[in-house]
Amino acid sequence: MTAEEPLLRRRRGPSMADVARLAGVSGQTVSRVANGRHNVDEATRDRVLAAMREVGYRPNSAARALRNGQxxxxxxxxxxxxxxxxxxxxxxxxxxxxxxxxxxxxxxxxxxxxxxxxxxxxxxxxxxxxxxxxxxxxxxxxxxxxxxxxxxxxxxxxxxxxxxxxxxxxxxxTDQAQGARLATEHLLDLGHRTVWHLGGPAKSFAASRRLRSWRQTLMDRGCPVPPVLTGDWSAGSGYEAGRELAADPDVTAVFVANDQMALGLLRALHEHGRSIPGDVSVVGFDDMEEAAHFWPPLTTIRQFFAxxxxxxxxxxxxxxxxxxxxxQPVAVATELVIRESTAPPRS
Amino acid sequence: MTAEEPLLRRRRGPSMADVARLAGVSGQTVSRVANGRHNVDEATRDRVLAAMREVGYRPNSAARALRNGQxxxxxxxxxxxxxxxxxxxxxxxxxxxxxxxxxxxxxxxxxxxxxxxxxxxxxxxxxxxxxxxxxxxxxxxxxxxxxxxxxxxxxxxxxxxxxxxxxxxxxxxTDQAQGARLATEHLLDLGHRTVWHLGGPAKSFAASRRLRSWRQTLMDRGCPVPPVLTGDWSAGSGYEAGRELAADPDVTAVFVANDQMALGLLRALHEHGRSIPGDVSVVGFDDMEEAAHFWPPLTTIRQFFAxxxxxxxxxxxxxxxxxxxxxQPVAVATELVIRESTAPPRS
DNA sequence: GCGAGTCATGTTGACGTAAACATCGGAGGA
DNA sequence: TCCTCCGATGTTTACGTCAACATGACTCGC
CATH class of the missing domain: 3.40.50.2300 (Response regulator)
Incomplete structure (x- = not known):
């Protein structure tokens, strides 16, 4: 059963020892070359490098990790x-x-x-x-x-x-609070009496930050705080919430906790024949790629995920x-991106 | 400088030897327990398990990988x-x-x-x-x-x-050809004279498969083959292409190579006052989460990424x-999802 | 009652790398 | 000229695990 042998050595690439043998040096020297140490003679280095190439040497990261403890x-x-x-x-x-x-x-x-x-x-x-x-x-x-x-x-x-x-x-x-404030203030600055909010799931910290900040902003400006709707981040939940909101003529401005829900909300609004931003203004959160091409293009809060x-x-x-x-927590600031889903309320 | 010592042993967790010492067995027995071998006495196993817990043992995957060559x-x-x-x-x-x-x-x-x-x-x-x-x-x-x-x-x-x-x-x-055929035939079956195509980047194999299959389907049915538009998968490029298409009254049906471009196309169509699906029908490809909430909800080809x-x-x-x-290549079939962006042409 | 078989457990060594230490030849200073 | 120092290179060893083999206790069948 000599066929066993190749099977055994299968998937075990050349090691330093192989390179060393070919280059006529010790394994340690190969190691030094592999790690770019400078205390290796130029000629020796070249010889080792050539040998590495010839046998197709690749350092074994398991051995390295074991050795280094990292x-x-x-x-x-x-x-x-x-x-x-x-x-x-x-x-x-x-x-x-x-x-x-x-x-x-x-x-x-x-x-x-x-x-x-x-x-x-x-x-x-x-x-x-x-x-x-x-x-x-x-x-x-x-x-x-x-x-x-x-x-x-x-x-x-x-x-x-x-x-x-x-x-x-x-x-x-991301600095959720700053972002939510930006969104809410933009709508208020446009002249809306107040701003509704479609939030993310209650258990999400990000969602509750956005919600708290939205509420705080409203209170700071002395605006009434409407009841909160809650979604699950999905476009579907945005659509559901949108159907409620669309039925209420008081609603002229909505801050939605993410773009996907905003998309669903937009759809619900269209279905009810409410024009955007004519009848109601909408601001999202995230600035996903697609937001610029929603109908209408969505005003939103840009997060810098990168x-x-x-x-x-x-x-x-x-x-x-x-x-x-x-x-010390790191908070990355957001940015308001104004597109076409927001406008002053109809006078 | 005895302070050096703790630094030295830092970030080197307990090993089998530590567990073995504590449990009063050999390292090999610890290994057997760790790997769930059955040839270990119940009592011994418990003792080892307890010792592992006590010292917070975690197998070192580097050593394992080195040993196993995998x-x-x-x-x-x-x-x-x-x-x-x-x-x-x-x-x-x-x-x-x-x-x-x-x-x-x-x-x-x-x-x-x-x-x-x-x-x-x-x-x-x-x-x-x-x-x-x-x-x-x-x-x-x-x-x-x-x-x-x-x-x-x-x-x-x-x-x-x-x-x-x-x-x-x-x-x-994914079986690109089958998907593209599905999309094109759906539009044709609805009664459209032919189907335009907004494709992905020329260099993409997926894009060219979809394109080829769209063209083939048209030819099989004896329909005229309109010129192809090319995008880069982004909603923005879909929007650009959409502006061209929207200006041409002959266009009543478009098969777009992905949902994101379809979104942009939808927007362009809206801007030009063309109704969907009244004036033009649109089919996408991918069935991304959001497609169900585009305006109108997008008929598309579902890919089974999972x-x-x-x-x-x-x-x-x-x-x-x-x-x-x-x-033998594996091709995963797609599925047509009919929503509201497609309808028979205006008679 | 004794060899064969079974099972729990221990001992040894090798996987590939790199730090620590050892060696050796030559450069430089006195 | 001799000693020191330095830089290139080699040798040894340990990192943690587990296969392979070794050991020893105990069971079973005849």
Missing amino acids: FRSIGVIVFELSSFGNTRTLDAIATAATSSGYAVNLIPVLNATQGTLSGAFDRAFNRLGEQAVDGVVILIEAHQLDEAEVQLPDGLPVVVVDSNADFDYPIVD EVGRRSVDALISEIQAGEHHH | FRSIGVIVFELSSFGNTRTLDAIATAATSSGYAVNLIPVLNATQGTLSGAFDRAFNRLGEQAVDGVVILIEAHQLDEAEVQLPDGLPVVVVDSNADFDYPIVD EVGRRSVDALISEIQAGEHHH
Whole structure:
């Protein structure tokens, strides 16, 4: 059974030893070349480099990680169905991490209520149970995390992208309050008597921040505070809420907690024959790509997801490398983008 | 300088040896428990488990990977700005991989034309240069990959999510041709004389498949083939194309190569006062969440991204584990979703 | 009652890398 | 001329895990 042999050596690439043998040097010298050390003779370096190319050498990151006690890898915990914003943030995180020389490990969490992976089973599959990353960025809303079956090993550096200030970890997020204020004030400045609000799910910290800030702004300006509608971030829930709002002639301005719900709301308004912005003005939140092409193009609050992603990676890496904990939350400012869904109320 | 000591042992968690010492067994027994082997006495197992808990043991995946010559990790190569569909596919890939016990490594590629990472610099950061994954799923359109600075080490199992049949790797993708046919026939069946087409970028294989199939369908039915408009998948480009189309009264039916462009097209049509579906019918492609709430709700071709993701992971894992290469491309069928953007032409 | 078989457990070594230390030849200073 | 220092290179070892083999206790069948 000599056929066994190739099978055995399968998927085990050339190692330093192979390169060393070919180049006629010691493994250590190969290591030095691979790591770009300067204390290697020019001629030797070239010889080693040539040998590497010849055998197709690639450093084995497992051995490296074992040796160094570091993985140069960060985990990103995301909820199974990544929402629009998370996707953009994730993108930025991946880019930032990569250019800092860190790999990115995607760790999807399954909602505990929906899966029934139990005991040993889930343990094997929970990548965090295994030491394989140097730190993690949590991209899920905290309340979802609570329900999920991840528990964070302690001692692992963590950065949370969320809006809950009462967290034991460093936090990076969009400045929800500032954004909501921007939206509300824009509508008020246009001359609307007050502003309705379609909020996100009650358990979301981001949603409640936006809601609180909207209410505060109204109160600061001495405007009446209308009852709040609540959606679940989806266009469908925006549509449902929109049907209620469309029926009420008092409603002339709505601040919707995200663009997707705003889309649904727009549709409901159209169906009821209410013109936008003639009869009612609408402001969204996020500035997703498509918002500029809604009908009408949506005035909205632009979030800088890329910035959030970048900042969270920076924070995580400095925590990993320096052990720094700066519990000072990072709030990334938003920007009002005025398009065609807002106008002064009909006089 | 005794302060050095804690620094030294920092970030090096407890190992099997620590657990073994505490439980009064050998490291091997700890290993057996950790791997759920059955040849361990009940009492011993409990003792070990308790010890693990006490010291907070987590298996070191680097050591494990080194030992086994496998990483239990797959890489997913994505383009920097992940498009809508890719995001959904990525999600499915992550879920499928996780539940097969594989970790997911996100590998963003930077377009070569835009970054100027050179030489040693990029080598250090290209995660594929380092052996750290057992295989990769390529989620980028092939033409983008060509321009990018990734080169695949050979011997690495690869699955491509794309529509190019002339590939040296296994392929999984949506059945673009079937989808485009569905869309075109729907419009024709409604009674339209012919169907215009707003396609995706010329270099995209998916786009050209859809285009070819649209044209073929028209020819099969003996309909005239109108000139093709080309966009870049974005709503903005859909809007531009829409302005042209809206000006032409002959246009009564348009098949748009994705939902985002369809959104822009819808907007352009509204601006020109053309009613949908009264004056012109529109069919999209993708069935993104929001499509149901466009104005009017969009008739579109639903892609099953989750299925594509799952199938590609399956294919990759079987390639990794069994070394199977089945170059038989996998095509996932689509489905026509009829909503309110299509109707018979005005008689 | 004794060899064969079974099962829990222990010991050894190797996976690929890189830090720490060792070696060696030559440059420079007295 | 001899000693020191430095830079290039080699040797040893440990990182944590687990397969392979070794050991020893105990059971079973005849």
